[in-house]
Amino acid sequence: MAFEGLSERLQGTIAKIKGKGKVTEQDVKLMMREVRFALIEADVNLKVVKKFVKSVSERAVGSDVMQSLTPGQQVIKIVQEELTQLMGGEQSPVKFSTRPPTVIMMVGLQGAGKTTTTGKLANVLRKKYNKKPLLVAADVYRPAAVQQLQTLGKQLSIPVFDKGTDVSPVEIAREAIELAKEEHHDVVIIDTAGRLHIDEALMQELKDIRALKEPDEVFLVVDAMTGQDAVNVAESFNEAVGITGVVLTKLDGDTRGGAALSIRSVTEKPIKFVGMGEKMDALEPFHPERMAQRILGMGDVLSLIEKAQATVDADKAxxxxxxxxxxxxxxxxxxxxxxxxxxxxxxxxxxxxxxxxxxxxxxxxxxxxxxxxxxxxxxxxxxxxxxxxxxxxxxxxxxxxxxxxxxxxxxxxxxxxxxxxxxxxxxxxxxxxxxxxxxxxxxxxxxxxxxxxxxx
Structure with a gap:
């Protein structure tokens, strides 16, 4: 599970200061040294680590903390608040168009799980937001990409628009948007092509698709297990195409979690969703505050309730x-x-x-x-x-x-x-x-x- 190593280190560090009746600057200094090591070990961007440690230290040594009745608890609260801010502060919802259809472009490198995530997103938008999505197979280069999306669409009972692999992705996207208007689909999700690396041809194609109709969202799909490379990829796509949000996949895997803690700060783009498993319903809206609580061992009651409401049959209960x-x-x-x-x-x-x-x-x-x-x-x-x-x-x-x-x-x-x-x-x-x-x-x-x- 992501953040496991970071959670253990941070929880062990804050446990030493939690019950203290009096906290000195030296206590805070020693604590922040441990926090710095924990974040670096978790593969968090070095600039982000420095900024985070500086913010916490400055707030923690303030007179309102040092002179409070529970200084240890106050310091932990500061760590939680800064960790939440680091990941975006608050949940960033999907921006739906006031004039449907809402167009969402899915971009990213090959192998990040973009096509699967496209299917998962359509499933979430249908179930959680009561939308009627149309999936668009615009990746005409990767072998079996169109078939993969068709299989996912059939599995989810969500229609897929495709024109095979001989029509240009721009034309496919244009026709799909027209069809969505005619058949009253209120969301169009375009699965664009990926590459093994960033190149000019890929970026130009994405720009051409984007020029058809200004998309309401451009989601960059990145594999959380790639660590700092995920941050570099996010920066490159943001500069070239302009992304509106990030979807992190494989956050349930053996990843140190550094990408989730760095991407928001480096790109200034919110993490919109996180992939928490292989099943088609394993895509969750990203809540920075809840994730910070989980990292610090405080639990996550709201997510637990939402999971129960989504899966437990009320009548059976x-x-x-x-x-x-x-x-x-x-x-x-x-x-x-x-x-x-x-x-x-x-x-x-x-x-x-x-x-x-x-x-x-x-x-x-x-x-x-x-x-x-x-x-x-x-x-x-x-x-x-x-x-x-x-x-x-x-x-x-x-x-x-x-x-x-x-x-x-x-x-x-x-x-x-x-x-x-x-x-x-x-x-x-x-x-x-x-x-x-x-x-x-x-x-x-x-x-x-x-x-x-x-x-x-």
């Missing part, structure tokens, strides 16, 4: 709540619940969005491998309908059959059934407390079996 109350929760319900959680993304990433989870002892040693959920699903799916509904009938011979059918050990089957029983007892305990006298008082409830859930 209500039905499940009733089953908890009446103790009629079955293995089928458990399976359904896990299926909805999986849609939200990797379990490890979800856990990190919960504030304070980074401080839970032993959490870093827990195994959040999503394969464990697959193992649990395999066990449940190897049960009969009667066994899923009435787990109490699962005797020793049935357990052996389930073990053989799921390819998991009898011990794993036993552990899951035990955890399921404990969970039902916990639900009963919680419903009892809800209606009991003094239910408003704080109660400490141990969640049985939760510590072993990830050890299967």
């Amino acid at each position: 209500k039905e499940l709540e009733e089953k908890f109350k009446t103790q009629s929760f079955t293995f089928d319900d458990f399976l359904d619940q896990m299926s909805q959680v999986k849609k939200m993304g990797p379990l490890e990433d979800i856990i990190k969005m919960i504030p304070g989870m980074n401080k839970v002892k032993g959490l870093d040693k827990m195994n959040f491998d999503d394969k464990q959920i697959n193992h649990i699903e395999a066990i449940i799916q190897s049960m009969t309908i009667a066994e899923r509904t009435n787990p109490e009938i699962i005797n020793a011979s049935r357990r052996k059959r389930i073990s053989k059918g799921s390819g998991r050990s009898v011990q794993e089957v036993n552990r899951l059934i035990k955890q399921f029983d404990e969970m039902k007892k916990m639900m009963k305990q919680m419903s009892g407390l809800a209606g009991a006298p003094g239910a408003g008082k704080k109660k400490k409830l141990k969640l049985p079996g939760m510590d072993s859930l990830f050890k299967m």
Whole structure:
């Protein structure tokens, strides 16, 4: 996951100053030395590092901080605010035209994931903004680029306009915009050609397409894993074509995150979206404040809520709540619940969005491998309908059959059934407390079996 190394270093550094009743200039100096090293290690542009450290240092040694009752907390707040500003301050929304169609050009080097991101963007605009997009295959040079976009369009049920590979990209774009007007598509997303390097022919073609109709957005797609090269590419495209925003791909990969922290400051263009996985819904609007909170281990509740709202079926959630109350929760319900959680993304990433989870002892040693959920699903799916509904009938011979059918050990089957029983007892305990006298008082409830859930 991006920023992991940076997060660990920064969190370790600010932990030393957080609880201090008094903070000296020397404390701030030592802290900023560590922060500087952490940012350089994360491949952040050196000029950006110097500017960031200078801004934080100047604010942190001010009298309003030094003389406050919680100076340590104040310094952390400053780091968070400056980190947020570094990445753009606030989320930059898509600029939609007041006279449709809105035209969005997707530009970038070959291999950055531009065509896939074009499909993902169309999907986001349709789902989140209720738009009717038209995809345009204007990359006539890369082998199979047109076919790739057609495949994505079919997968998403979004129309793709193409004229093959013998018509000029400028003519393809012109005809696509005319068609969009006729068929009332309110967004046109043009997938332009890329190169392995920046050249005059590429830039001239992009300028010609841009001249057809001033696009409302020109999104540069860059691979976050290329580090400082991503910043250089952004500068070159911005100078030659004029970009309005950046889409960072592969931010969920093993990248140090330096590009995300440098691009905004160097190009003065906002990061509009970030790619957080291979699935077609794994493109998220970029929120600088939320990303700063995640880097500093403060969680990201708003993104977690948005993920839940987008993936969890509200009616099913209500039905499940009733089953908890009446103790009629079955293995089928458990399976359904896990299926909805999986849609939200990797379990490890979800856990990190919960504030304070980074401080839970032993959490870093827990195994959040999503394969464990697959193992649990395999066990449940190897049960009969009667066994899923009435787990109490699962005797020793049935357990052996389930073990053989799921390819998991009898011990794993036993552990899951035990955890399921404990969970039902916990639900009963919680419903009892809800209606009991003094239910408003704080109660400490141990969640049985939760510590072993990830050890299967």
